[in-house]
Amino acid sequence: MAGQRLVVFALLQVVLLQQSFELFSASEMKTVGLRRQRSPTAAVVAGRPGGGGGWHDLDYGNLTNAIRDIVAATTIDCSLAIHTGVETFGRYASSSGRWTAHVLLYLYYSYFPQIRRNNLMSRNVLYVFLWLRSSVSRTFRSGISEALRVCVITSPRPGFYQIYYSQATANAKHGSELKMVNWWSAVDGLVRFPLLPSPKRVYSNFEGRRFIVPVLHKPPWMFVEYLNDSFRVDGGRDDKLINLLANKLNFRFTYIDPPDRTQGSGLDRGSSMQGVLGLIRRRNKISDWFVGDLSITYERNLVVDFSFLTLVDNEAFLTHAPGRLNEAFSLIRPFHWSVWPLLLMTVIFAGPILYALIDSTDGHPKGKSMLYWKCVWWSVTVFLQQAAIIPSNNCKIRFVAGLLMLSGTYVIGDMYSASLTSILARPPKEPPINTLFELSKAMRDSGLQLLVEAQSASQTMLENGTGVYEDLSMLVTRQREYLIESTEKGMQLVRDNKNYAIIGGRETFYYDIKRFGAQHFHLSEKLNTRYSAIAFQQASPYRENFDDALMQLFEGGILSKITEEEYQKLNDKLMGSENYDAEYVAIEPVLEGAQESRQDDDDRRLTTAMSMKTLQGAFYVLAIGSILAGLLLFIEVRSYGKLRNDKRMKRERLLANNKTRFIQLELPPSKASNNKFQNRFYNI
Template sequence: MLPSWKIVLKILIVVHRAMEICCFRFALIYDEGLDRHQPSSNIESWMRAAVADANRICCPASASYKTFQISNDSQLPAILDQVHTLDAMVVSVIECRIADFIEAILFPSMLPFLRLDFSRCPAIANGRETDRLEFYHLNDFNRDTCGSLAITRWLEQNICLPFVDNNATFFIMENGTSSSASRELQDCTGLDDLKWSSVTYPVTFDSPDLPDNVKWYHLLNGKHLRLTSLERPPFVIFERDSYGSVIAYKGYCYEIINALQETYNFTYEVVLPGDKSYGKIMPNGSWDGMLGLILKQDADIGLGPFSVTYSRYGVVDFSVGFHEETATILIPPPGEENRLLVCLKPFLWQVWLSLGVLVVILPVILWAHFMCLRFPHEEKTCPGLAKQYFFVLGVLIGQSGQKFASFGYSPRLLGAVWCVSAVVFASAYVGVLVSFLRFPKLTPIINKLEELPVSHLKWVIPRGTALESLFTEATAGVYKTIGEGLSDTRGSLIDSGLDGIHRVIQGSHAYIDEKSYLVSFIAEDYERSGTCRLSFAYEEFFKVSLAFPLPKNSSLKPLLDKKIMQMMEAGLGNYWKQIYWPSSGGKCGRSIQPIVGPKSLGLSDLQGAFLILAVGYGMALVICYAERYSVSAL
């Protein structure tokens, strides 16, 4: 009867021959002596696990291998002819001379080459540094657990790594503590270079100074984790079939856990909380929701956008933050201002008042100048006060053909200055009025949280979240007011985000929640309706860090902390945002600033026109006194 590993190997050969598309194929060459000498070498298990892991990294398509068994030396030439068409080679033989011969023949081709040595073989002098995994240093158990990890590292570096993007490259290189497959294998033993080279017996994993990556691999390898999660786009997304049953999980948070799963070879299941909440403290001191599952040891990790708050931090541990989030207010879209009195909008009331005062007193000043300049010996009629009013008003509203008295320099100068100032006033008025008519001002219902209690809107808040605790536990300020409103008709708690969206669309409610979550809903609503029916208040609040909760003193926390930081530093967080954050979020839901649209002009905007009037009046007054003096002298 064939050994069990050969049966599995034959099945693998059939499966991989059926593969039609692959980017990289490498050869696995082994001899019959391996089965007799190392019956538990598990070559096919390592290859299967390593290829599967490499295919999940970021290779352009996939990787596969082709097996070649050596029964006698006469088969080597035919095997090597086929190997030249492949992209890499892994050699696992008992006899050193066979491996040395293959290495020497393939040396000029410079193909990636890995030797799995089950017996001590001296290095050959060919000027090339060959990757070797010295499995004879390890016992059967250690060889099995570290073999797949070391071979996967070699595949990543020699086949996949040159073809992945920069972000994935950084993560792969930082994922472990070593830079080569042989170093990865040595790190598994916890031995330094001197002890590794001199050891003559199989070693075990008894060293307390193992690298973290090795410890985590042994902690998680083959383990089954329990995750608790709630759907919360874009962080957690449930994929459902036509019957509404959940068949898969994806989203920003699951990208993190899936990246760790591919590296550390664990499985997981998702436990949904019965009350569909994140968790809050109950009157008896216990916690409900997902945090309650963690405290009862029914879940190992809370996978979702958990806000790190003081009360939660006292009962569970949190990983490092993977995202910073702010809360915002979703409100009905802003409306246009009433255009009934739009003709008064171009100027503020101070400008209108100033113009009214000028229209009243300027004709009197002109008339006084004419009266002062009357020559007793000349029979000239002094213009009346009514005519001065007609002149001032006619110039202001742009009526041409206004006649002005032709004697006296000071009144003529004052009249000319008024004409110039009136041009400035009229041009500014017409320009701003056109802007108001073509681009009306959009006025949001509220701009910030403090305005919500005094508006006509009611409010809704998701149940069992940090926002509920924020408002209900507040003891002063607007937070307390919002929290107290949850117990009367002004506010209410909701279990579904869709419920809150529908209430906002109806125009009667404001929905308070995390901004990224609301952006996803706005994008979905825009896709369905084709119009923007929702918007955000201008000011955001309650900025918190999002992290994964774990039981106190969980052994998984150091792993999550380090790997999450590596992923964020590599830019994977921004890459996943591009995938899961809605692309149409910029079309709707933008925060409306308190002042949008044309601006009404104030005194500071028209100070130039008023300065012309002031300087002109001063000059006219000086000229008036001069003319009056000359008249008296005559």
């Protein structure tokens, strides 16, 4: 294979030293072979029948030619490096910036355990062993796992070498099986080229192989019903995806219930990994791969290999639906609070300004007090859109008054009426929380508590993020509890209590919002894009076959179709329920990778009919005006009675001091005008 490949030669029977990268010295190999004959593990023993197929000496010429051809067929476009042991190779492989073809020249008894312990298994690593016995031992075969690419070269007779490969069959019964894939002869050389079969061709058909797949309940991706001692998968988008892959690649699968029922976030930074990813990493045949709402993160990518994406999602947070503002203050909401002081100042000073203009233009030596109050009352009636007579016949005054009437009636009045109509038809709500900065401010000021699913990608982002994520992490650590078992539990808390918020995948929230009622939640804007994929064991040989199948499903729109079917099922289920409300269950199709913005639920809701509760602000104003009018009337009556008593007492004092014969009685003020008219009539 061309490109980046790592080839490791472990010669367990005969150790080949190499002076160059192309030619092997037969004399040096013979010297090393004789020295290795003293080792108890050496299979080729001079003079002993049965070792190495019954022949007493090695054919070093053919062996050199065979190794040279095998290396040439395996290490195309790669360079070679010689190491003396697995420790040296492990240090080099972990620190090297490029892949190199490595030749390991060291005899080691327990080689496979060290490979697993040092995590040297990779799809780009090939371990080649030279085994000169008649057959490979069972101990050697049992140490080979499927993720470990092992090539064994045997020599049943001089001048003929067989090449066995551990990843030559897709349906291995016990871990991995060695199968002959090529051979070399002194006459024909290497029969097949390239040396090993392609993994895509080998794993294109699993021949009914059974995989073990852990499953977690997370609608709409997977619906799992947990019983007393068992569970039952009740469909879901990922269940359909697994069935499609099974039909495409011809395999079977068995669902298992993981112990802690979490995904695993990789926060431990050690060998112990929790959740489903921990089961996959341990390679203990409990789980082969996992499909779900599993976001790709840096920490997770260190312990598992991810396939082609299965879902394009966005990070978001969910809060309780904003409550309606008090409708009693609807009459003052058409204008911003900064507009009302200017408007009141305009109403107050319009009358005095008009009086000043009339006084300076016409000049009224008499009745100035009455003119002033006429101007004030005229300005009030104009802004209240009532009929009023301009208190002047001057054209200049009428022009100024006309401009004031136009601005008060057609500008301020119409704007106020239009805004008030829209507010009464659709009552306003509290400002929602849409950004992370608003969420952080609400957590500081209002005591809002943020929840996150345990061992999820959102938890990783909170605990490892910077900037506003770091601030949120500090705030959630002050809470008594912020980790929850599942997203469903968090949404129930948010629905029942407005002091909670939850962060997670937007598509999962969008689906659960329809289930629990859209009127209870508010979904924030998209924070960042995250991708979900299938998690495989590291160095999984069949990952590319799954990638090809997923790419075909993605390009053909099958992933979008099976996702839309889950939303349609939910819509049909809600329509058949008793609490169906078309206002809150409108289903919108979800497209993976689509950049079209989805409108929020609040924008799609219908306007509500006007009711008496909506008009309660007008009745409050009427009640307040009636109370003020009654209070002013009461004050005026009391003042008038007190003034009348004062006048009577003053008159009695005057009568007492004036000792005249004629006592003039004063009539009531209400008859003063009539008395004055009668006196003038008698005088005439």
